[in-house]
Amino acid sequence: MTEHSPEFTLSCPTPLETHATVQMAHGGGGRLMRRLIEDLFLPGFGTDPAGNPPHDSAVLDVPAGRLAFTTDTFVVSPLVFPGGDIGHLAVYGTVNDLAMAGAQPLALSAGFILEEGLPIEMLRRVVDSLGHAADEVGERIVTGDTKVVDRGPGDGIFINTAGVGLVPPGVNISPRRVAPGDAILLSGDLGRHGIAIMSVREGLGFEGAIASDCASLAGLVAALVQADPDVHCLRDLTRGGLAAALCEIADGARVGIQLREASIPVSAPVDGACELLGLDPLYVANEGRLVAFVPAQAAERTLEIMRAHKAAPEPAVIGTVTADHPGTVELRNSLGGSRVVDLLSGEQMPRIC
């Protein structure tokens, strides 16, 4: 190569808080990015920079077995909402996806896209939340990445988390195992997350009454599979709510699903907000609820285990799996009437996770 001048280099260290907002240079692979990693990300994740010279991959010891692997991207708007922020959501969302395969979480990755101009203070808050949530579920953030993009609509942060976990021997949880006769249990009331987001976004003033239910379901799932490794299928309720989760399973397993409307818990504030907004709580997102499909004879025992766990605040048997009408979810009301629950075209509310 020919010689080039070294003017591009900067030899004095720059403290992170010199800039109040994220600059394009924070994503450039240079000194400012290193500051961001060493002064903000690593402390937020509880990682000692001195003990960890940067490497392109994390390396984990694993036993022989089945590895669960999942990814989820979070684009929620606003970033902070009653009950949590995008940092909590990024941990719980991916931990819950691992848990739905019966896996015990092993490690998480975190990939950030930051918008130029994002206040460093907001980034610090989100990274700290992410670190605390990971800590709470006994999970480590072992690898990460940061990119900075031009100013956009002002949302500021998108986060992708991927996760790996180990499926305990004997556990075999999959939509394929759902069978006619299975009981369907729901761990708690519907719609808190979606309504909490909508309330802030639309300035509806429900903020005091309705907080997001976002939470880890890993502990609840560990208790369920320990008591009965024969759980057939688990699914957490996110985009599209209970309706989307059940439609997908009915279709994938080629079974029918019958729900009893009166047994599905919805809190009075969520029900009221749904009436006001013209929303159906069946389709509103949760971020800390699951449905479990278990053999009929295991339903009572599963309900007892849920009742004993804080992550299942209002568990209920809400329906059964049938051989009739494969691919169809039917909701029966207390007067004997029924309607088919179908997938929406899109989503009642965008950007909720």
Next chain:
Amino acid sequence: MTEHSPEFTLSCPTPLETHATVQMAHGGGGRLMRRLIEDLFLPGFGTDPAGNPPHDSAVLDVPAGRLAFTTDTFVVSPLVFPGGDIGHLAVYGTVNDLAMAGAQPLALSAGFILEEGLPIEMLRRVVDSLGHAADEVGERIVTGDTKVVDRGPGDGIFINTAGVGLVPPGVNISPRRVAPGDAILLSGDLGRHGIAIMSVREGLGFEGAIASDCASLAGLVAALVQADPDVHCLRDLTRGGLAAALCEIADGARVGIQLREASIPVSAPVDGACELLGLDPLYVANEGRLVAFVPAQAAERTLEIMRAHKAAPEPAVIGTVTADHPGTVELRNSLGGSRVVDLLSGEQMPRIC
């Protein structure tokens, strides 16, 4: 719950190409998202939808051992550039990060953030590229996610890929192992990727002469560690180029690095473009080049293996590791002069990966 009307549901199937562009509803967890997954993502990734009812995690059988885990987010602008597009980059970038730990790739995740208004045709192109690149490196996309965000600056697609791989027994590649006396080898010429991107972005007209070097390094690394499992450290050159990679390693391993400028290959078109743009090729990104740190006595053998591999088009021994001046990278020119190579504050060019 109280009863709600079913007007939100849509009972007729909607072909994907009914919409020429991505809608918010494509990210909503409903019918349109399902169309996108079944008609575009799964075929692009070579996955049979019928054989794979949707599940929250992929489950892989793994032997006992060391699992490498990494993540990378891609925000390159423009999405398509000479030599590839963001889909190729998303596969090679993460596969290369796994390879830098000596790992054989096992599986990838893909998380997409799509901007409302993105042409479906562009999305299909990128997803197909991603699928083809994965296929080429013998890698599977086993889990994915899609979110849609409001119209922004018009970039259209951000992709996160995370990857898992297995580190073969006996292989121990890490910056910690870099030691005084090690030879430093570079697999090929500098700066092609960054200059290819800049050329399109700035309309410089180098497009014919300079294509991105983006490529998988997994095969090259497999050949290197098979021949000599004692490779000390590997690092691919991305943001911040050769300079950032070496500064980080010198700092992390607390060693000095001495480079011979005349031995560092830079093609004439890249050198010319750098002169014109006022850039230093040492800092310009590649996406298909690596540096290897090996014991001095292994340098010739390593060079031979590189010469025999298509992913190392112009391999060279470019320097040595010293005990003097720990944390410092020094570049010596042919006249006997030298300069310190330091991290830039940011990046000479943003959004290149």
